[in-house]
Amino acid sequence: xxxxxxxxxxxxxxxxxxxxxxxxxxxxxxxxxxxxxxxxxxxxxxxxxxxxxxxxxxxxxxxxxxxxxxxxxxxxxxxxxxxxxxxxxxxxxxxxxxxxxxxxxxxxxxxxxxxxxxxxxxxxxxxxxx
Numbered sequence: 001x002x003x004x005x006x007x008x009x010x011x012x013x014x015x016x017x018x019x020x021x022x023x024x025x026x027x028x029x030x031x032x033x034x035x036x037x038x039x040x041x042x043x044x045x046x047x048x049x050x051x052x053x054x055x056x057x058x059x060x061x062x063x064x065x066x067x068x069x070x071x072x073x074x075x076x077x078x079x080x081x082x083x084x085x086x087x088x089x090x091x092x093x094x095x096x097x098x099x100x101x102x103x104x105x106x107x108x109x110x111x112x113x114x115x116x117x118x119x120x121x122x123x124x125x126x127x128x129x130x
Contacts, residue, residue, distance in 0.1 A: 058094030061094075
């Protein structure tokens with residue numbers, strides 16, 4: 001009788017140990033996914049900030065050059081051509097960077113999307129077992 005009780009307690013202890021190991025592995029995987037999601041979001045934010053700064057710089061230079069263009073418009077025609085080309089170039093780069101930044105902001109993936117998907121799978125597996 002005591003052999004049977006010892007065998008059952010070892011079986012229960014082994015099951016609890018396996019369950020604990022599974023839960024720890026699941027938590028580790030989820031924390032790893034969360035860490036990856038946070039790192040991707042940080043990189044996305046830095047990229048967006050750099051693009052915004054380039055856009056603002058180019059638009060600012062374009063406005064300054066546009067102003068100089070208007071001032072010089074009544075001087076020599078050579079200066080007008082150079083300032084016009086530079087103004088157009090800086091404004092085009094600024095607008096392109098701004099539009100690309102807006103595109104990236106609109107099409108970025110949801111925060112923690114991979115983690116949420118894995119947690120949903122875990123929940124579905126646990127519900128299907130019970």
